[in-house]
Amino acid sequence: MSGQAQSLLDLYRTMLTIRRFEERANALYMEGKIPSTLHLYIGQEAVATGVCAVLKRTDYVLSTHRPHGHAIAKGVAPRDIMAELYAKVTGCCKGKGGSMHAGDIRVGMPPAVAIVGGNAPIAAGMALACKFQKNGGVAVSFFGDGAANEGAVHEALNMAAIWSLPVVYVCENNLYGASTSFSTVFNIANVADRAPAYGIPGVIVDGNDVEAVREVAIEACARARAGAGPTLIEAKTYRLCGHSRSDPLTYRSKEEEAVWRARDPLVIAAQRLKERGEASDADLARVEAEVKAVIDEAVAFAETSPDPLATDALKHLFVGESA
Amino acid sequence: MPMMSIAEALRLAIREEMERDPRVFCIGEDIGVTGGFGGAFTVTLGLSEQFGHERVLDTPISEIGLAGAAVGAAMAGMRPIADVQYGDFLFCMMDQLANQAAKMTYMSGGTVSVPMVMRAPVGSTRRGSQHAQSLEAFMCHVPGLKVVAPATAYDAKGLLKAAVRDDNPVIVFEHKLLYGSKGARSEKGALSPVGEVPSEDYIVPIGKGIVRREGSDVTIVGKLLTMYQALAAAETLAQEGISAEVIDPRTLVPLDKELILASVRKTGRLVVAEEDNRTCGWAAEIAAMVAEEAFYYLDAPIARVSSIDTPPPFAPVMEAFYLPSADKIVDAVHKLMGKN
Numbered sequence A: 001m002s003g004q005a006q007s008l009l010d011l012y013r014t015m016l017t018i019r020r021f022e023e024r025a026n027a028l029y030m031e032g033k034i035p036s037t038l039h040l041y042i043g044q045e046a047v048a049t050g051v052c053a054v055l056k057r058t059d060y061v062l063s064t065h066r067p068h069g070h071a072i073a074k075g076v077a078p079r080d081i082m083a084e085l086y087a088k089v090t091g092c093c094k095g096k097g098g099s100m101h102a103g104d105i106r107v108g109m110p111p112a113v114a115i116v117g118g119n120a121p122i123a124a125g126m127a128l129a130c131k132f133q134k135n136g137g138v139a140v141s142f143f144g145d146g147a148a149n150e151g152a153v154h155e156a157l158n159m160a161a162i163w164s165l166p167v168v169y170v171c172e173n174n175l176y177g178a179s180t181s182f183s184t185v186f187n188i189a190n191v192a193d194r195a196p197a198y199g200i201p202g203v204i205v206d207g208n209d210v211e212a213v214r215e216v217a218i219e220a221c222a223r224a225r226a227g228a229g230p231t232l233i234e235a236k237t238y239r240l241c242g243h244s245r246s247d248p249l250t251y252r253s254k255e256e257e258a259v260w261r262a263r264d265p266l267v268i269a270a271q272r273l274k275e276r277g278e279a280s281d282a283d284l285a286r287v288e289a290e291v292k293a294v295i296d297e298a299v300a301f302a303e304t305s306p307d308p309l310a311t312d313a314l315k316h317l318f319v320g321e322s323a
Numbered sequence B: 001m002p003m004m005s006i007a008e009a010l011r012l013a014i015r016e017e018m019e020r021d022p023r024v025f026c027i028g029e030d031i032g033v034t035g036g037f038g039g040a041f042t043v044t045l046g047l048s049e050q051f052g053h054e055r056v057l058d059t060p061i062s063e064i065g066l067a068g069a070a071v072g073a074a075m076a077g078m079r080p081i082a083d084v085q086y087g088d089f090l091f092c093m094m095d096q097l098a099n100q101a102a103k104m105t106y107m108s109g110g111t112v113s114v115p116m117v118m119r120a121p122v123g124s125t126r127r128g129s130q131h132a133q134s135l136e137a138f139m140c141h142v143p144g145l146k147v148v149a150p151a152t153a154y155d156a157k158g159l160l161k162a163a164v165r166d167d168n169p170v171i172v173f174e175h176k177l178l179y180g181s182k183g184a185r186s187e188k189g190a191l192s193p194v195g196e197v198p199s200e201d202y203i204v205p206i207g208k209g210i211v212r213r214e215g216s217d218v219t220i221v222g223k224l225l226t227m228y229q230a231l232a233a234a235e236t237l238a239q240e241g242i243s244a245e246v247i248d249p250r251t252l253v254p255l256d257k258e259l260i261l262a263s264v265r266k267t268g269r270l271v272v273a274e275e276d277n278r279t280c281g282w283a284a285e286i287a288a289m290v291a292e293e294a295f296y297y298l299d300a301p302i303a304r305v306s307s308i309d310t311p312p313p314f315a316p317v318m319e320a321f322y323l324p325s326a327d328k329i330v331d332a333v334h335k336l337m338g339k340n
């Protein structure tokens, strides 16, 4: 979905695609169509959408165990992700990866890294390659508040800083790492407060406001491309769903959930579109219908795609051994 | 005698050890959060309510940190029971386990001890390549670590207690499909063996295996889930008139070699089943040991039934191809017996 100057309605469409994709994936999981657990991105759509709106197809995005939103925003086809969730051979990882490893290198997104924090040094390395190659490319590492406490993240941020790498670290602070709340594992109020310790800018943004996210991403990417080094963006957001499909959500309060539900990024964007006269209810309904068609098609594709062969397990261990 | 799942038996063992010894504490991610899961597989559920959050210590997502803190606390007189959510993340903590915990006693000429426990869930459960690996062989390869792998509720309680009381670092492998975790956190396709677990204090000594089924034609050694696959295979084989002996080593390091050797001397045939992948694997080590020490008792080559040498694939059809199974064990036995 990368490209120049997307309108708010474009951003809204991407966010809605993510939301409807996740809702449908959840329903299909409940029906037993998807063999694995899922970590859904519901509530955080504005972060991936706002950041990826600034990226070129050739820029890199590194994701986590919660990758569907990043993948859709970076331009991985929803049908390819859905087929992967179905464990079909047509999936974006040919059925090898599953939900936690969604990605498609053709649009700059390697398989998502489900080892929390593990993608941060990889993003630094991809940015290092961009720097060597002088290709103007940027790498973005999405990671959670929980991941921010991994040693790998600290090491990566420091290296990115000392080498002025063209990388943007986007911490999606949704207040929880699994069941563990932010305040129990941080002695500071913001992840971005750590940025000065690495000697890089730290920016806090409302992660439920897609335009605000895009704004800070524009600046961070410009800085990266100009050779001025990394930025640590902290997007304050919330997952409006369980951590994984087996999460009874008994560790957080209904009141807190209600506060954030009222700040649903899609609702915020829709209201703004109408206030500004950029979209009518009819326009929004049309987008809804367009998105529904995309998701329906993705599900139909997944349903009708073939399973891999059992012996496909042997393929792809090394490059070039088999297609 | 109370009947329990492995998750419940492990929880009971931890509770009893914490009640018995104030040096014992738990450390890990999401293990004691109020309203939380009790760890990824419910083993520590309710313990923070009883012992408080200081002794059931939730850590940031910092595997090097939590493993290292366990090492240090153990060196300074505590008895930590650490928890890694998925065995795959042992790779994240490997420096602290392999370079530090395993070597402190040796490097100090025997003057330092690291009495820590690291519990690690293993097994492929349709979560893709990074939440599925069986890393027993990796850990067994590190001199200085003891490694146990309880497959029954009785052994889970007894071996965990023995691990806590051992003065050395002990890795406890637990299989995700054997926990019998309740409710939403149970896994699809779980076996969930429930077994009798004495309420009184007991240990299962580290280093002692057990014959799970007696037989005379072939020895099948399996651990964790493959032990159950071996039992199922033995049942199938019995119907064909083949008598299989099933051995559960329970402890992987130090290995109860004599139990395996005695069985092979009797049966003359050996199949080793593991969920680890094949090359340089655990089964390879057992096979080598038997080839070295009981070669002349063998009537057939030794067979390994292992996961294939790839990362665990996601799609169920490929995962089944990747993993060992009772059928694959039966096939291996048929080959040794010259049946096809």
Ligand SMILES: Cc1ncc(C[n+]2csc(CCOP(=O)(O)OP(=O)(O)O)c2C)c(N)n1
Pocket (backbone or CB within 6 Å): A065, A066, A114, A115, A116, A117, A143, A144, A145, A146, A147, A148, A174, A176, A177, A178, A243, B029, B061, B063, B085, B089, B092
């Ligand atoms: C190295 C590592 N440790 C632990 C886990 C288990 N785990 C998966 S997601 C998760 C929580 C991650 O929290 P956060 O980084 O805030 O991301 P969020 O889930 O909130 O998107 C944990 C502990 C893991 N996948 N990798």
Ligand SMILES: [Mg+2]
Pocket (backbone or CB within 6 Å): A144, A145, A146, A172, A173, A174, A175, A176, A177, A178
């Ligand atoms: Mg989080």
